[in-house]
Amino acid sequence: MSGHPSFRWASLSLGILLLLWAALACAEAQAGAQELTIRAVPTLRFETDTLAVTGIGSVTVHFVNDDTGVPHNFAAYTDSSAAEPLASGSIGPVCTAPCSNDVQFALPAPGDYFFRCDVHPTIMTGTFRVLAPPATTTPPSGGQTPVGTTPTDTGIAAGPTTPTGAALPITGQGPGDQSSQTWLVAAPLAAAGALLCGLGLRRLALSRRGRDRSAETPSPGS
Numbered sequence: 160m161s162g163h164p165s166f167r168w169a170s171l172s173l174g175i176l177l178l179l180w181a182a183l184a185c186a187e188a189q190a191g192a193q194e195l196t197i198r199a200v201p202t203l204r205f206e207t208d209t210l211a212v213t214g215i216g217s218v219t220v221h222f223v224n225d226d227t228g229v230p231h232n233f234a235a236y237t238d239s240s241a242a243e244p245l246a247s248g249s250i251g252p253v254c255t256a257p258c259s260n261d262v263q264f265a266l267p268a269p270g271d272y273f274f275r276c277d278v279h280p281t282i283m284t285g286t287f288r289v290l291a292p293p294a295t296t297t298p299p300s301g302g303q304t305p306v307g308t309t310p311t312d313t314g315i316a317a318g319p320t321t322p323t324g325a326a327l328p329i330t331g332q333g334p335g336d337q338s339s340q341t342w343l344v345a346a347p348l349a350a351a352g353a354l355l356c357g358l359g360l361r362r363l364a365l366s367r368r369g370r371d372r373s374a375e376t377p378s379p380g381s
C-alpha cells in the first residue's frame with residue numbers, strides 16, 4: 160500500500176505536466192505567427208485552391224512563383240468580389256518567376272475568405288480559410304492550479320499543502336480505478352466463461368436426458 164500513493168502521485172503529476180505541456184504548445188501555436196507557402200506553378204495556376212490557417216495572430220504567406228517567365232502575385236480579399244483586402248498587407252507584390260515574396264497580415268475572424276493572383280484574377284483563385292482555434296485553449300484557472308503541483312520533485316512538500324483537497328479523492332479513487340479496471344476486463348471474461356460453462360452443462364444434461372429417454376423407451380424394432 161505504501162508504494163501505491165507515490166505511484167499515483169507520479170502518474171498524477173505526469174498527467175499534469177503533460178496537460179501543461181499541451182496547453183503551452185497550444186498557446187504557442189496560436190499566438191505565434193503562422194506560416195504558409197503557396198506556389199504559382201505552370202501553367203497559370205496555384206498549386207492549391209485552398210489555404211487553411213488556424214487561429215489567432217498573424218500569418219506569413221510565402222509566395223513562390225515557379226511559373227517561369229510569368230508574372231503572378233498572392234492577394235487575399237474578404238470575398239470573391241476582391242473589392243476589399245482581407246487585411247492590411249494582404250496583397251502581395253507581383254513578380255515574374257522565378258521569384259518569391261512574403262505576404263504578412265493579421266488574421267481576421269474565422270471564416271472563408273478569398274485569394275487570387277491579381278494578374279490572372281479569373282483563373283488563379285482560391286479559398287483562404289481561417290479556422291476557429293480549438294475550444295480548449297489555455298484556461299487561466301487550469302494554468303494556475305497545477306503550478307503548486309508542478310514541482311514533482313518537491314512532491315512531499317507540495318503534497319500536503321495545496322492539493323490536499325484534491326489528493327484525498329484521488330487516493331480514494333486510485334485503488335478503485337485500478338480494481339474497476341481489473342473488473343472491466345475480468346467481469347466480461349467471467350460472464351463469458353459462466354455462459355459457456357452453463358451452455359456446456361446444459362448441452363451435457365440434454366444429451367444425457369436424450370440418452371436416458373432412448374434408454375427408457377426401447378426401440379420399437381426390438
Ligand SMILES: [Cu+2]
Nearest residue numbers: 231276278279
Ligand atoms: Cu497570375
